[in-house]
Amino acid sequence: MKIRKGWVLTGIIFLLFVVGCTIYSRTYYQWNLPTVEIMAPRSGTLMLGRYDVRSVSKKEEGSSGFTHSTQILLPLTVNYFFVDDEAEVTLTGIRNSTRKGRVTSITYTKENLVLTIGFHAENFADGESVDVSIMKETTLLSNIMPKSALHEDDKGAYLFVVMKEQGAWGREYVVRRMDVTVWASTEQEFSVSSTIEYPVVFASDSKLADGQRVRFYP
Template identity: 25%
Template sequence: MKSKKISIIAGVIFIAILIIATIYSRNYYQKQLPKVDIAISKSGTLNIEDKKEGFKYTVPLKALHKDQNDRNYVLMVKEQKGAWGKEYICESKFVVVLKKGESQVALKKGIKYPVVVSSDKPVFNGSVVSFN
């Protein structure tokens, strides 16, 4: 009887340690993710050489990148279900630039997902990120 109680207490302590270790490791992992600022493709006005032009789809200039083949792309942030709940994954999307302004870029087509404007660490296609 006494050994059964000790076994139960040891089992409860073991499970409690596992739960605490899991919570700690999940929080540590979350803190290590790159933190990004995002923007949404929307209609806007570009300032080009003291002229203003309206466009249907714009994103901040900081969201635009070029690959090694000189193609323009943005990093979209998509929500996916992960092992511990929601995860936010970067996915590159090639875009056609109509015009560049001082702080905005006009695109031929809109983008369905938010785009990365800035990050505290380098992010790439497939990076898991969190938000500022």
């Protein structure tokens, strides 16, 4: 009987040892996985650009439909303004006097994009200073994310999304590559035309690869 009790006690100790080792191994395994931060894409608009420029006015005598015009110089990389886009023109010599203007023409030099803005201003002298504010937003978009979520290689643009999959320790979180088409982009954010059904990784403490197991902060 004493021998049997000894074997039982030994068996219990061994079982506890195995369970402890298993828990330690799993914990060690999980804590050494790459840590990612995830998010759900948002819907809304993207601010493509806004420019506030001081310029000088010019009286119009042609058929533009405006009494005055002014020109502003923008970088050649700006490609989202078009004729008839609205602008706000402030007459600097007249306190709190703001007019609605419109882009009447777009031309190019070797160094700049030139927007001509037409506006109405009665009894406003030629050559007076004006402040022009012009901005452009996209239409309503879905799947907007921070630029840190976007990756590119020779195959194109892609994201990492987090999925639940069966692994050695049961259900685990795995990152999967998702190829996407970028619909619109700014310096801070972008939008894709693809449907996204899983949380998107926007930050990681190490380099990721397709199929890699991770832990995350929601």
